[in-house]
Amino acid sequence: MQTPLFVRPLTADERATFETGLRSSSAFTVRRCQILLASAERQPTTTIARALHCTDQTVRNAIHAFHQRGLPVLQPLSSRPHTTATIFDAGACEALRARGAGILGRDGAGGYGPWRQARQRGGAPLRRRARGRSERQDPELAGFGRRVLTELQRLVHWAQAPPTAGDVLTWYASMVHLLACHRQRRDEAGTLARTLESDMASLWTFVVEEGVEPTNNRAERALRFAVLWRKMRQGTYNAKGDRWVERILSLRETCRLHGKPTFPVLVDAVTCYFNGQQPDVSWI
Numbered sequence: 001m002q003t004p005l006f007v008r009p010l011t012a013d014e015r016a017t018f019e020t021g022l023r024s025s026s027a028f029t030v031r032r033c034q035i036l037l038a039s040a041e042r043q044p045t046t047t048i049a050r051a052l053h054c055t056d057q058t059v060r061n062a063i064h065a066f067h068q069r070g071l072p073v074l075q076p077l078s079s080r081p082h083t084t085a086t087i088f089d090a091g092a093c094e095a096l097r098a099r100g101a102g103i104l105g106r107d108g109a110g111g112y113g114p115w116r117q118a119r120q121r122g123g124a125p126l127r128r129r130a131r132g133r134s135e136r137q138d139p140e141l142a143g144f145g146r147r148v149l150t151e152l153q154r155l156v157h158w159a160q161a162p163p164t165a166g167d168v169l170t171w172y173a174s175m176v177h178l179l180a181c182h183r184q185r186r187d188e189a190g191t192l193a194r195t196l197e198s199d200m201a202s203l204w205t206f207v208v209e210e211g212v213e214p215t216n217n218r219a220e221r222a223l224r225f226a227v228l229w230r231k232m233r234q235g236t237y238n239a240k241g242d243r244w245v246e247r248i249l250s251l252r253e254t255c256r257l258h259g260k261p262t263f264p265v266l267v268d269a270v271t272c273y274f275n276g277q278q279p280d281v282s283w284i
Contacts, residue, residue, distance in 0.1 A: 002056075007039040007063050014071065015040070021074055028076045028234070035062040061237075076234055120205040122216035126196065127152045133188055144182055144189045148196065151175055158207055159214040168207060175200065222253050258283060 010018070021033035031052065038048045045059040052059075065073045130152060133145025154171060163171075175196070182193040196203075206212040226249045236242050248266075255262040260283065272279040 002045075002060075005039075005045055005060055005063055006042055007036050007066060010036075010040050017071055017074070024074075026076075029074045032062050032066075032074050035059050036066055039063055120209075120212050120214070120216075121199050121202040122214075123152050123155055123203065124215060126192075126199075126203075129192055129195075133192060136188070138187075141187065141189050144178075144193075147178055148192065151178070152203075155204060155214065158204070163207065168204065171204075172200075222257075225249065225252065254284060 015037070018033040018037050021029045022037075024030050024033070031054070034052055035048055035058075038051070039045070039059070045056050045063070048059045049056045062073070127149060130145050130149040134142050134149055136142050136145065151171065151174065158167075179193045179197045179200075182189045183197060184190060185193070206214040226245075229245075229249070236245055251266065252262045255265055269279045
């Protein structure tokens with residue numbers, strides 16, 4: 001049985017801050033204020049957890065965090081892992097690239113380095129950037145943004161209506177000329193022009209490679225559950241939790257893609273572990 005835990009006596013300013021926080025637009029802040037005020041009334045952590053429909057550990061974490069950090073505990077910390085570099089370092093990245101095969105679909109995020117195969121860059125982030133430039137007050141910058149947006153939207157149409165060789169050559173020549181006229185600028189137009197110039201070859205891989213999708217929507221759908229989980233649970237507290245989450249969510253998504261329920265697969269894996277056997281993974 002865990003030792004009873006209560007928040008330390010609150011000052012008048014701290015209590016006033018918590019009572020004000022109950023009206024916050026942030027659900028995280030409201031929950032923390034509810035926990036700390038209830039604990040100040042000497043309510044046990046289990047009672048608070050039942051009232052707020054959370055776990056006893058969540059209540060204890062909030063109290064411990066307040067004792068360590070004070071009022072800043074009302075604002076959520078970044079859920080970004082602090083140990084990514086030591087877990088997936090440059091050597092691991094190189095090993096991944098060495099084993100990589102096929103065409104890499106990406107949204108522009110770094111980390112892939114010199115991928116040895118072809119790439120297909122998702123166009124949505126670039127179209128958003130171009131649309132943003134088109135809304136600027138500077139007429140020249142806005143004009144550049146509109147022209148880039150028009151050319152990128154042309155690629156979207158090609159996904160439904162494949163272009164002729166002449167269409168591709170005309171589009172390529174137009175883009176090269178447009179980017180060359182703006183690459184030396186030291187403003188947002190120059191930054192976007194240099195980005196597009198460096199990724200030019202990966203913008204239309206789907207046109208010449210059958211079966212390649214023009215977007216990275218498939219990957220974003222695969223990550224959606226994990227992203228929602230992180231936003232709701234605010235990540236984990238240590239590397240061990242990171243490893244558990246990444247593995248269980250990878251299992252869930254793999255099962256989804258294969259049309260299999262996750263729980264029976266997990267039960268079989270745990271049973272095999274305790275029996276010293278290897279689980280059946282032939283379906284993967």
